Amino acid sequence: MEKAASHTNPQSSSARMMPIALQDEEAPKIKAYYKYELAEMYHVCTKTFSAWIHMYFEELQQFGYTKHTKLLRPEIVRFLFERLGEP
Numbered sequence: 001m002e003k004a005a006s007h008t009n010p011q012s013s014s015a016r017m018m019p020i021a022l023q024d025e026e027a028p029k030i031k032a033y034y035k036y037e038l039a040e041m042y043h044v045c046t047k048t049f050s051a052w053i054h055m056y057f058e059e060l061q062q063f064g065y066t067k068h069t070k071l072l073r074p075e076i077v078r079f080l081f082e083r084l085g086e087p
Contacts, residue, residue, distance in 0.1 A: 030078050034071055041087035
């Protein structure tokens with residue numbers, strides 16, 4: 001008879017949200033991406049992705065970001081990966 005795996009509750013909700021990289025899985029490369037490419041990586045539509053990054057609009061403006069920016073430079077991508085987690 002096999003024992004069922006027991007789950008312990010993490011101390012914080014953010015611990016549950018951290019992505020786990022598998023051995024054969026490669027971390028996304030920090031490079032310039034279009035918004036639609038990042039939305040696909042996060043498995044959401046571009047409208048949802050834009051709403052997510054709008055939360056950081058003031059901080060992103062320091063990188064030269066505007067709401068009409070389509071191609072996100074590597075420094076913006078790094079910032080978003082730090083805030084949203086790697087896809």
